[in-house]
Amino acid sequence: MDLHFGDSKPTDEEQAAIDTLLGPPESSWEGADRSDADLRWARGGRAARDRRDLLLPGLHAVHDRIGWISEGALDYLCRRLTVPPAEAYGVATFYAMFSVKPRPATVLHVCTDLACAAAGASELCAEVEARLGPGSGVSVERSPCLGLCERAPAALAVKAGDPVRTAVSAPTTVERAVLAASSPDSAPEEPAAALAVPQAGDPSLTLLGRVGVVDPASLDDYRAHGGYTALRQAFAIGPAGVIREVTDAGLVGRGGAAFPTGRKWQATASQPDHPHYLVCNADESEPGTFKDRVVMEGDPYSLVEAMTIAAYAVGAHKGYLYLRGEYPRALRRMEHAIGQARARGLLGDDVLGQGYAFDIEIRRGAGAYICGEETALFNSIEGYRGEPRSKPPFPVEKGLFGKPTAENNVETLVNVLPILTMGAPAYAAIGTGTSTGPKLFCVSGSVDRPGIYELPFGATLGELLELAGVRERLRAVLLGGAAGGFVRPDELDIPLTFEGTRAAGTTLGSGVVLAFDDTVPLPRLLLRIAEFFRDESCGQCVPCRVGTVRQEEALHRIVERTGADAAADITLLREVGRAMKDASICGLGQTAWNAVESAIDRLGAYE
Amino acid sequence: MTVTSLGIPRRLLEFRIDGESVRAPEGSTILDACRSAGKDVPTLCQGDTLTPKNACRVCVVEVEGARTLVPACSRKAEAGMEVRTDTERARHSRKVVLELLASSVDLSTTPEVAGWLKEYEAKPDRFGPDAACVDEQPRIDNDLYVRDYDKCILCYKCVDACGDQWQNTFAISVVGRGFDARIAVEHDGPLTDSACVYCGNCIEVCPTGALSFKSEFDMRAAGTWDESAQTGTTTVCAYCGVGCNLTLHVQDNEIVKVTSPHDNPVTHGNLCIKGRFGYQHVQNRD
Numbered sequence: 016m017d018l019h020f021g022d023s024k025p026t027d028e029e030q031a032a033i034d035t036l037l038g039p040p041e042s043s044w045e046g047a048d049r050s051d052a053d054l055r056w057a058r059g060g061r062a063a064r065d066r067r068d069l070l071l072p073g074l075h076a077v078h079d080r081i082g083w084i085s086e087g088a089l090d091y092l093c094r095r096l097t098v099p100p101a102e103a104y105g106v107a108t109f110y111a112m113f114s115v116k117p118r119p120a121t122v123l124h125v126c127t128d129l130a131c132a133a134a135g136a137s138e139l140c141a142e143v144e145a146r147l148g149p150g151s152g153v154s155v156e157r158s159p160c161l162g163l164c165e166r167a168p169a170a171l172a173v174k175a176g177d178p179v180r181t182a183v184s185a186p187t188t189v190e191r192a193v194l195a196a197s198s199p200d201s202a203p204e205e206p207a208a209a210l211a212v213p214q215a216g217d218p219s220l221t222l223l224g225r226v227g228v229v230d231p232a233s234l235d236d237y238r239a240h241g242g243y244t245a246l247r248q249a250f251a252i253g254p255a256g257v258i259r260e261v262t263d264a265g266l267v268g269r270g271g272a273a274f275p276t277g278r279k280w281q282a283t284a285s286q287p288d289h290p291h292y293l294v295c296n297a298d299e300s301e302p303g304t305f306k307d308r309v310v311m312e313g314d315p316y317s318l319v320e321a322m323t324i325a326a327y328a329v330g331a332h333k334g335y336l337y338l339r340g341e342y343p344r345a346l347r348r349m350e351h352a353i354g355q356a357r358a359r360g361l362l363g364d365d366v367l368g369q370g371y372a373f374d375i376e377i378r379r380g381a382g383a384y385i386c387g388e389e390t391a392l393f394n395s396i397e398g399y400r401g402e403p404r405s406k407p408p409f410p411v412e413k414g415l416f417g418k419p420t421a422e423n424n425v426e427t428l429v430n431v432l433p434i435l436t437m438g439a440p441a442y443a444a445i446g447t448g449t450s451t452g453p454k455l456f457c458v459s460g461s462v463d464r465p466g467i468y469e470l471p472f473g474a475t476l477g478e479l480l481e482l483a484g485v486r487e488r489l490r491a492v493l494l495g496g497a498a499g500g501f502v503r504p505d506e507l508d509i510p511l512t513f514e515g516t517r518a519a520g521t522t523l524g525s526g527v528v529l530a531f532d533d534t535v536p537l538p539r540l541l542l543r544i545a546e547f548f549r550d551e552s553c554g555q556c557v558p559c560r561v562g563t564v565r566q567e568e569a570l571h572r573i574v575e576r577t578g579a580d581a582a583a584d585i586t587l588l589r590e591v592g593r594a595m596k597d598a599s600i601c602g603l604g605q606t607a608w609n610a611v612e613s614a615i616d617r618l619g620a621y622e
Numbered sequence: 623m624t625v626t627s628l629g630i631p632r633r634l635l636e637f638r639i640d641g642e643s644v645r646a647p648e649g650s651t652i653l654d655a656c657r658s659a660g661k662d663v664p665t666l667c668q669g670d671t672l673t674p675k676n677a678c679r680v681c682v683v684e685v686e687g688a689r690t691l692v693p694a695c696s697r698k699a700e701a702g703m704e705v706r707t708d709t710e711r712a713r714h715s716r717k718v719v720l721e722l723l724a725s726s727v728d729l730s731t732t733p734e735v736a737g738w739l740k741e742y743e744a745k746p747d748r749f750g751p752d753a754a755c756v757d758e759q760p761r762i763d764n765d766l767y768v769r770d771y772d773k774c775i776l777c778y779k780c781v782d783a784c785g786d787q788w789q790n791t792f793a794i795s796v797v798g799r800g801f802d803a804r805i806a807v808e809h810d811g812p813l814t815d816s817a818c819v820y821c822g823n824c825i826e827v828c829p830t831g832a833l834s835f836k837s838e839f840d841m842r843a844a845g846t847w848d849e850s851a852q853t854g855t856t857t858v859c860a861y862c863g864v865g866c867n868l869t870l871h872v873q874d875n876e877i878v879k880v881t882s883p884h885d886n887p888v889t890h891g892n893l894c895i896k897g898r899f900g901y902q903h904v905q906n907r908d
């Protein structure tokens with residue numbers, strides 16, 4: 016590979032940001048102009064090529080420090096990593112949080128997604144924009160769901176510098192958002208993670224039991240509350256034993272696809288090719304989802320322990336935690352927890368003195384819903400555009416870096432702890448015969464106590480909404496987030512299980528429950544969903560890239576229309592929707608029409 | 623034409639296409655098998671010299687047991703598979719995909735697409751006059767070739783050809799995302815500032831004419847491009863000892879562009895700047 020670089024040079028700041036991440040260049044060949052001394056000597060060229068996966072961290076490093084990525088910075092990073100600049104530019108422009116054009120050092124992301132929209136985000140955003148006009152040094156960006164739906168409306172301020180400053184403001188007001196943007200350091204502390212768990216302290220909680228009870232910064236406190244007993248148990252029964260327990264417990268993936276976890280682990284563990292990897296998907300970007308954030312903020316060690324167990328089961332010595340770029344506090348807490356665990360021998364070469372090596376690396380996403388798709392996530396970690404790969408081959412065979420990989424989301428992984436501590440039969444006794452165990456639900460919208468709820472599978476939608484204090488005049492409930500479907504207020508007896516929702520012709524998805532009362536204009540909501548998918552399509556395949564645009568256009572046309580006036584466009588929507596569902600490469604395109612379809616069919620949205 | 627190299631003998635798989643039993647060597651795609659069985663499946667992003675990216679989705683077929691349709695161009699055939707190429711479901715997706723494409727980009731120079739639009743009764747107009755489309759001006763920044771992304775269907779072929787599949791120059795990439803995704807060089811600058819070495823291999827694989835010789839582009843603009851009046855003569859490139867095959871396309875006694883046969887086992891249709899663009903001297907007559 017013969018790389019060509021332009022003449023643009025990085026500024027000292029940009030170079031420093033990159034060198035802090037990668038270390039100073041070993042020779043002037045690497046990343047700089049050639050000098051006479053090493054004109055013909057490409058030391059480390061091949062080694063550098065193997066570091067392509069540092070592209071995303073490198074882009075973050077520049078962005079954190081400067082606030083945007085200049086030509087000079089990008090070229091320098093490419094030189095250091097021997098990545099072709101065209102490809103790196105393709106990567107940088109893929110992510111919503113990155114800018115390749117100059118922009119102010121401070122960016123205020125104001126959420127305008129479903130829960131926030133229902134809480135008046137558009138007006139808020141317009142007013143914030145008016146207050147922080149040109150010259151304020153702040154760029155105001157309308158953002159998809161920030162994963163703070165229980166505290167809607169929400170805003171996130173990011174101020175580039177060394178170090179980068181962030182401030183989360185939720186629930187926000189015009190004043191608070193402006194304050195967060197103008198001085199992130201003096202913005203008030205975020206409320207404790209436990210406030211997102213209305214049941215906090217309830218002794219019957221299994222997955223959320225420690226949130227609000229343990230000090231998330233203290234490993235000792237975690238251990239005092241039962242931490243690391245599951246890992247000891249795992250070592251006692253061996254990898255095959257762990258897989259057997261997880262299989263017998265009937266655990267299935269909580270991310271939406273509901274694939275049996277034990278089967279996935281078994282398939283990964285038995286691959287002859289090595290190394291094996293474990294990837295934890297903490298990129299929850301489904302509008303309405305925030306459970307992984309709360310778990311990571313409130314009980315970070317549980318995820319470290321669960322990842323260690325999963326890695327041990329599948330024979331992986333390296334794990335990646337792919338964490339949403341919009342979660343500054345979860346990032347800090349997980350970084351801290353991983354560091355502590357490493358310092359105390361709970362990660363590293365000899366975990367718990369058992370001769371088993373495992374470590375976790377955190378990778379930050381940069382604003383792309385599609386990176387929650389497992390293969391897109393691998394591409395993102397590897398330093399490519401976060402485009403899904405076509406399957407087969409499946410990740411258990413060829414996943415991250417082309418190696419056998421087990422990929423699970425946060426909620427799935429933390430379920431492994433109770434499985435090992437209480438034993439598979441006791442765990443399987445929770446819930447129903449085919450949907451076993453406890454389940455987390457993210458409830459937001461028109462309820463009095465939004466937050467994450469933990470219920471055994473099988474509770475009905477009505478029971479859950481009851482707990483959350485559903486308000487009068489419920490108009491619709493969106494189950495499963497933007498990729499899920501709407502149900503009517505007279506369908507609240509739907510059991511919250513995979514089989515129950517399927518029988519009712521809907522989906523449980525990732526466990527999002529968004530309630531809307533009749534003040535929420537349904538057509539606008541549908542438009543927002545369509546806009547979300549149009550924005551988040553990776554653009555790889557035609558049905559999704561163009562189909563999501565045509566869907567949004569049709570919904571725009573009928574936003575004020577009903578009945579016969581809307582009929583032609585509804586036919587069009589159905590035809591395009593069917594092709595998106597059938598012919599798209601990945602789950603994004605395949606589900607982009609679900610919510611709209613259900614609103615038309617079940618709610619009679621345009622009648 | 624697909625050239626399958628005769629390596630070690632491969633096992634034959636037996637499966638069914640549209641109810642008929644077929645046999646195909648292990649490793650074949652469903653598309654290979656369909657073509658050998660004489661079934662016509664439309665394709666756009668599939669290229670005979672490249673690993674398919676399966677991005678366009680016009681080749682989708684139904685495979686029994688699969689939740690969604692599958693791209694024939696890249697799904698490997700498996701023993702016992704039941705494939706259906708012409709069901710209402712597959713035809714519906716192809717039709718809509720063609721409509722989506724034809725309503726968003728200019729397919730006027732894409733071979734075969736007019737026939738498919740007719741066959742599938744696609745009506746790209748039904749998205750209305752305000753349907754968003756890729757609205758790009760041709761980029762003319764060098765004397766050799768023009769990038770007219772108004773015609774680009776984002777098949778990724780040029781990126782693959784320029785990158786690790788053939789040229790290893792990595793001058794171009796997909797940038798942006800969703801409907802705003804485009805093919806571009808680094809920093810979205812002119813081609814002349816990029817890593818491009820003008821091998822023209824991207825033009826060779828582009829299925830839509832989004833990438834074309836400057837000569838072709840100019841003649842089309844002037845209305846003088848006439849494919850029916852052109853002859854193709856395949857010869858050997860005289861520049862160096864590699865011996866690449868060139869096909870000279872000649873109209874009115876002038877070479878108007880140069881391609882290269884894809885079934886050449888050495889070059890598979892790839893050339894370098896000299897073979898591809900260095901033909902002026904042949905026709906300097908004074």
Ligand code: SF4
Binds near residue numbers: 403559560604
């Ligand atoms: S369905 Fe959408 S997101 Fe998925 S690959 Fe296709 S374009 Fe990308």
Ligand code: SF4
Binds near residue numbers: 784794818820
């Ligand atoms: S002419 Fe060759 S080097 Fe230039 S962009 Fe095309 S394939 Fe790449």
Ligand code: SF4
Binds near residue numbers: 773774824832
């Ligand atoms: S320019 Fe041509 S080859 Fe490249 S992606 Fe577009 S249509 Fe495909």
Ligand code: FES
Binds near residue numbers: 127129132160303
């Ligand atoms: S934070 Fe705004 S909708 Fe989730």
Ligand code: FES
Binds near residue numbers: 679693694
């Ligand atoms: S030809 Fe198969 S997806 Fe494009």
